Amino acid sequence: MSKIVLEVEGLRTSFFTRKGIVKAVDGVSFFVREKETLGIVGESGCGKTVTGMSIMRLLPEPGGKIVGGRITLNGTSLLELSKREMRNIRGCMVSMILQDPMTSLNPVYTIGDQIAESVRMHQNLADEKMITNEVVSSLRLLQIPSPETLLKNYPFQLSGGMRQRVVGAIAMCCKPSLLIADEPTTALDATIQAQYIALFKDIQAKTDVAIIFITHDFGVIADMCHRVAVMYAGKIVESASTSEIFKKPQHPYTRALINSVPRLDRKDDRLYSIEGQPPSLMHLPPGCRFCERCSDSLEICSKEEPPEKNIGNNHTVSCWRVQ
Amino acid sequence: MxxxxxxxxxxxxxxxxxxxxxxxxxxxxxxxxxxxxxxxxxxxxxxxxxxxxxxxxxxxxxxxxxxxxxxxTGNLGESFRNNRPVAELISEALPNSLRLAVSSFIASMIIALLLGVLAATKRDTIFDNGVKMLAVLGQAMPDFWVGIMVILIFSVHWQIFPASGTDSPKHYVLPVAVLTFYILPGIMRIIRSSMLDVLDSEYIKLARIKGVPEKLVIWKHALRNALIAPLTTAGLILAGLIAGVVVIEYVFTMPGLGSLSLEGMALRDFPVVQGVVLVLSSAVLVINFLVEVLYAVIDPQIRYQYT
Structure with a gap:
C-alpha cells in the first residue's frame, strides 16, 4: 500500500449567515493515497466543493468557517498552520483545478506569466531561464503543443480545452502531492472531456500525484477514480472502491444516482430521476438526511441518524437498512 | 500596438x-x-x-x-465685445481651468482608487459603510453650498486659506478640495463595484489557490481588470472638469473657461464661443484618445484587434 497523502477526519464547515448557520460539511472523513484518485460525487449543494475549499483553507470570507475536524497533508496538520504557512503550501503541496476554464485564467496576463508566478513563488529558482524551463515542462506535462509560443499568448487566444490544460499546468507546475479537481470536465464537451481524463491518468502515472476528483457524474467516476465517496447534504453516506460501488451499491442514494446515469444498453422511455429536494442545510432533519426522498425508509430513519457501518472491503455505508 | x-x-x-x-x-x-x-x-x-x-x-x-x-495661424478672431483677441482671452482663462481640473482630478482619482479598492475588499464592514456614507454626502450636497461653507469655515472663521483669487497655490486649496469632494463619490462607487465583480471571479480564486499573497491578489490580479470600466468615467470626468466648473469659478472668483464661455454665450460673442468650444472639444478628443490607448495598455484583447 502506498502512503496516505491526505487524511480528513470529522471535517465540519459551516457558513454563518444572517439567516442562520448553514452546515455545509458536517463530519466528513476520508483519505487519499499516493497515485490514487478519490472521487467525491453528489448533487449540487451537497458540500463537495466546500470540502475541497476547506482543504485549501479558502472559504469565502466573512462567513465560511471550519468549525471542527482535522486535515492532515503529508503529516502536516493544515488547520494549525498560520495564514502565511498555508499560503506556502497552497499551489505547491496541494493545488486545485476549477470548473470553468473560460473564466479561471486572468485575462490581462500571458499564460507564461501566470504559470511563472507560481513557479517563482514556490521554487527557489535564481534565474529566469530556469523558471521558463519549469513553465515549459509543466506545459509539456499537460501535452500542450509548442509550449514556447503559447507562453506569450493571452487566455482569450486559446480554446476552452486548451485553457483547461493551462489551468492544469498551473496546478502541476510545482509538483504537488495532492490535486483537487473540482468538476474540471463539466464545462468541456464530451470528446475534450475524455481527452482530459486520459491526460490526468497519464499525469498521475508520471508524477504519483494523489487526486481528489469532485464531480456529479458517475460516468466520469467510472473512468477516472479508484475509490468513491458519495456525499449527500454535507455527509458522506457511502464510500468504497469504484468497482464495488458499481457492483454492490448499498445506500439507496448511491443506487438512485447510478440509476440516473443515462445508458446506451437499455431502452428507457424516461431518464430516471430522484424525487424531491435535498434538505435545507440550515434546518437539517433529526434522522437520516435522505429519508424524505428514500423509497424504502424505515420508521427509525426519520428519528435517528444512521451510524457509519463497515461492511468489509473498506466499504462503509450509513443506512439503517444495511445490516 | x-x-x-x-x-x-x-x-x-x-x-x-x-x-x-x-x-x-x-x-x-x-x-x-x-x-x-x-x-x-x-x-x-x-x-x-x-x-x-x-x-x-x-x-x-x-x-x-x-x-x-x-x-x-493661431488666430481665433477678436471678441465682438471688447475687441481683444480670443486667443488671448483663452490663454488667460485656460491655465486657471487646467490647474483646477487637473489637480482635483488627480486628487480624486487617487482617493477614489484607495477608498474604492479598500471598500471592496472590506465589504460590509464599518470601513465600507463609512465610505458609503461619505459618498452619499458628497453626492447629496451641492458644490456651491459646500464651496460657501468651506469659505465660511476656512477663510472667514479660521482664515487659513484665501477665499478668492488665483495668485498662489494656496488659493487653489479650497476650490480643489470642494471639486474633489464633488467628483469623488461617483468614480469611487464605480471602482468599488467593478472591484467587487472582479474579486468574485474564478481567476481571483485561482490566484489564491496558487498561493499568491492577498496584497498581490488585490493590487496585481484584481485591480488591473477592475480598472477597465472606471476608465471611461474617469475620462468623462476630466473632460467635464476642463470644460469648466462655472459654479466653483464664480464662488471662488477664479475666472476660467467656464465663466468665459458663459459670458460669450450670453452676449452672442461668436468668436469667443467658437474658440472656447474648439479648445474644449479638442481637449475631449485628446482625453478620449488617451483613454483608448490606456484601454489597450490594460486589456490585451483590445490591443490584439489591430494586429
Whole structure:
C-alpha cells in the first residue's frame, strides 16, 4: 500500500449567515493515497466543493468557517498552520483545478506569466531561464503543443480545452502531492472531456500525484477514480472502491444516482430521476438526511441518524437498512 | 500596438476637423450678433458698418475660409465685445481651468482608487459603510453650498486659506478640495463595484489557490481588470472638469473657461464661443484618445484587434 497523502477526519464547515448557520460539511472523513484518485460525487449543494475549499483553507470570507475536524497533508496538520504557512503550501503541496476554464485564467496576463508566478513563488529558482524551463515542462506535462509560443499568448487566444490544460499546468507546475479537481470536465464537451481524463491518468502515472476528483457524474467516476465517496447534504453516506460501488451499491442514494446515469444498453422511455429536494442545510432533519426522498425508509430513519457501518472491503455505508 | 495608436490618432484628427466645421455652423445658427450690439439710438448704417467690420457681410463659405486660415495661424478672431483677441482671452482663462481640473482630478482619482479598492475588499464592514456614507454626502450636497461653507469655515472663521483669487497655490486649496469632494463619490462607487465583480471571479480564486499573497491578489490580479470600466468615467470626468466648473469659478472668483464661455454665450460673442468650444472639444478628443490607448495598455484583447 502506498502512503496516505491526505487524511480528513470529522471535517465540519459551516457558513454563518444572517439567516442562520448553514452546515455545509458536517463530519466528513476520508483519505487519499499516493497515485490514487478519490472521487467525491453528489448533487449540487451537497458540500463537495466546500470540502475541497476547506482543504485549501479558502472559504469565502466573512462567513465560511471550519468549525471542527482535522486535515492532515503529508503529516502536516493544515488547520494549525498560520495564514502565511498555508499560503506556502497552497499551489505547491496541494493545488486545485476549477470548473470553468473560460473564466479561471486572468485575462490581462500571458499564460507564461501566470504559470511563472507560481513557479517563482514556490521554487527557489535564481534565474529566469530556469523558471521558463519549469513553465515549459509543466506545459509539456499537460501535452500542450509548442509550449514556447503559447507562453506569450493571452487566455482569450486559446480554446476552452486548451485553457483547461493551462489551468492544469498551473496546478502541476510545482509538483504537488495532492490535486483537487473540482468538476474540471463539466464545462468541456464530451470528446475534450475524455481527452482530459486520459491526460490526468497519464499525469498521475508520471508524477504519483494523489487526486481528489469532485464531480456529479458517475460516468466520469467510472473512468477516472479508484475509490468513491458519495456525499449527500454535507455527509458522506457511502464510500468504497469504484468497482464495488458499481457492483454492490448499498445506500439507496448511491443506487438512485447510478440509476440516473443515462445508458446506451437499455431502452428507457424516461431518464430516471430522484424525487424531491435535498434538505435545507440550515434546518437539517433529526434522522437520516435522505429519508424524505428514500423509497424504502424505515420508521427509525426519520428519528435517528444512521451510524457509519463497515461492511468489509473498506466499504462503509450509513443506512439503517444495511445490516 | 503602434498600429492601434496610429489608427486611433487619425480618427481623432478627423473628428477634430468635424468639430471645427460643426462649431462654425452652429454658432451661425444662433442669431445675428450685430443686432445684439445695437442700442436704441443706432441707425441702419451702424448695423451695416458693424456687419462689415466683423466680416459678417461676406458669404458663409468665405467666412469659413477666413476662420480656417485663422485657426492654422493661431488666430481665433477678436471678441465682438471688447475687441481683444480670443486667443488671448483663452490663454488667460485656460491655465486657471487646467490647474483646477487637473489637480482635483488627480486628487480624486487617487482617493477614489484607495477608498474604492479598500471598500471592496472590506465589504460590509464599518470601513465600507463609512465610505458609503461619505459618498452619499458628497453626492447629496451641492458644490456651491459646500464651496460657501468651506469659505465660511476656512477663510472667514479660521482664515487659513484665501477665499478668492488665483495668485498662489494656496488659493487653489479650497476650490480643489470642494471639486474633489464633488467628483469623488461617483468614480469611487464605480471602482468599488467593478472591484467587487472582479474579486468574485474564478481567476481571483485561482490566484489564491496558487498561493499568491492577498496584497498581490488585490493590487496585481484584481485591480488591473477592475480598472477597465472606471476608465471611461474617469475620462468623462476630466473632460467635464476642463470644460469648466462655472459654479466653483464664480464662488471662488477664479475666472476660467467656464465663466468665459458663459459670458460669450450670453452676449452672442461668436468668436469667443467658437474658440472656447474648439479648445474644449479638442481637449475631449485628446482625453478620449488617451483613454483608448490606456484601454489597450490594460486589456490585451483590445490591443490584439489591430494586429
Amino acid at each position: 503602434i498600429r492601434f495608436i496610429l489608427v486611433r490618432f487619425l480618427q481623432t484628427v478627423l473628428a477634430l476637423l468635424g468639430v471645427i466645421t460643426l462649431v462654425f455652423l452652429l454658432v451661425r445658427l444662433s442669431g445675428d450678433p450685430a443686432l445684439m450690439m445695437m442700442t436704441s439710438g443706432s441707425m441702419e448704417e451702424d448695423l451695416v458698418r458693424i456687419r462689415q467690420q466683423l466680416g459678417l457681410d461676406k458669404p458663409q463659405i468665405v467666412q469659413y475660409g477666413i476662420y480656417l486660415k485663422g485657426l492654422v
